[in-house]
Amino acid sequence: MSARIASISGAEHTAMLGLGVYRPERIVTNDEVAGPIDSSDEWIRTRSGIRTRRFASDAETIISMSAAAARDAIEAADIDPSRIDCVLVATSTWLLLTPAAAPQIATELGLNNVAAFDISAGCAGFCHAVAMGSDLVKAGTARNVLVIGVEKLTDTFNPRDRGTAFLFADGAGAVVIGPSEEAGIGPTVWGSDGTQHRAIRQDKDWMEFFREIDEKGLDAVRPYLAMEGTAVFRWAAHSLEKVCREAIDRAGLTPADLDAMVPHQANGRIIEIMARVLKLPEDCALANDIEETGNTSAASVPLAMEAMMRKGDAKPGGTALLIAFGAGLSYAAQVVHLPNWK
Ligand SMILES: CC(C)(COP(=O)(O)OP(=O)(O)OC[C@H]1O[C@@H](n2cnc3c(N)ncnc32)[C@H](O)[C@@H]1OP(=O)(O)O)[C@@H](O)C(=O)NCCC(=O)NCCS
Known part of the structure; x- marks a missing residue:
């Protein structure tokens, strides 16, 4: 007979204990993005509802924006950071296929030896990560989970693409998820x-891009959203x-x-x-x-x-x-x- 493996379980209920965000410094008007796409403030406002957005500088990175949002979330949650043992980062603009951004963010926050990994579910990523964070605490796999949603979309869209350039922007938000006396996070x-995988996508994969470089050299066009x-x-x-x-x-x-x-x-x-x-x-x-x-x-x-x-x-x-x-x-x-x- 196989040896019996112990089963664990965690908190009955979970909640978001604290929230922090990071908004990049630079405010960008519709007039600024409209130029390269032959658009206008009026078109952008009526079609999308956007008046201004924030674009990150070179110094405002996926790591730095995440860490800033996370520090505020931990402070708002009023918990000792040593009680966080998992970091989930929802993003689709971390430009390395490997390693994920989460371990580096955890280290930046002084969270050593914690589980840390990225979640790729596009704009739905944060709500996926909330579901996972809550279930990890309920299962007893983690005591508290830091969930981060972060994007630097200015690295991925083409400022000359009429379909995306007026819409997307940069920023980060984080929550700490932990045990709670009553249910603070409902079923997902x-x-x-x-x-419909083609509806929102990177327009070519990296191998296509490398082949294009072999064929066209400097005329090859990088992948865009x-x-x-x-x-x-x-x-x-x-x-x-x-x-x-x-x-x-x-x-x-x-x-x-x-x-x-x-x-x-x-x-x-x-x-x-x-x-x-x-x-x-x-x-x-x-x-x-x-x-x-x-x-x-x-x-x-x-x-x-x-x-x-x-x-x-x-x-x-x-x-x-x-x-x-x-x-x-x-x-x-x-x-x-x-x-x-x-
Ligand atoms: C992108 C979006 C605003 C475009 O609006 P739309 O009404 O579908 O626009 P269309 O592509 O049909 O184009 C309508 C007209 O606007 C023009 N147009 C398109 N993009 C334009 C732009 N950036 N500026 C000015 N005019 C533009 C088109 O040329 C077209 O002109 P025409 O009527 O003279 O031919 C709209 O489709 C949208 O919001 N989609 C959802 C996107 C979204 O939410 N994505 C995020 C999911 S995570």
Whole structure:
């Protein structure tokens, strides 16, 4: 007979204990991005809801932005960093295939010998990482998990591409997930549709690029982020209502119980459509950080949570629906209690 292996289990309930964010210094107007794509402030505002966004400098890296957001999250959580034993980093703009960014970020934070790895689920990455962080604490695999969503999309989109250059931006957000007396993170509803993998993608893989260099030398064009905007818009506007409703339902709640909704800041019009079809109560706050932050992919949900609480539209402890979606295509949603923030 095989030797019996011990089984462990962890906390019954989990919550986001603290939130921190990092916004790059430089504010970029629509006029600045409009030039190279023959666009205008008016077109960008009406089609996307964006007025300004932040672009990172060379000194503001995936590592430095993550570490800054994480330090504030740990302070807001008011826990000893030595109680964090896993770091999950959701990103699609860390430009090394290996190693992942997470171990370097952990070391930068003085978290030694902790589990640390990256999650690649595009703009849905943060909500995937929240699901995993919560389940790791419930399973007893980790006591507390640091979850980071971080992007430097200015490294990956082409400033001359009309389909992406006005939309994407840079930033980082982090939460500490740990045990809680009552449930602060509800069941996650998530999924993917690989038939639409081309809708948001790196336009060529690295081998194609290397072959192009062999053939064309300096005329080879580096890989860029590409997006079929209309297809993404249709999918997001019409398929995600069901996901939101299921996440609310699985949390044992109804839309009337929500104090806030924090959708991925993909596009102002998608956010409005989602809120409308869900028939959110009038006093339910709707995060609209895209106006000042642009679409920061995996960083957008924590950045939008922070903006919402900073403006006084929602408070720590409030009940909020998080939903994120993007490349894959992939999506994830859960109802949470909003964390303390710094
Ligand atoms: C990208 C997006 C704003 C484009 O809007 P759209 O209405 O679908 O735009 P279209 O591509 O159909 O083009 C409409 C018109 O605007 C023009 N246009 C396209 N991009 C433009 C730009 N950046 N500036 C000015 N005009 C532009 C087109 O040439 C076209 O002109 P025409 O009507 O004279 O032919 C929209 O598709 C979108 O928001 N999609 C979702 C993207 C998203 O949320 N991605 C993130 C997911 S993580």
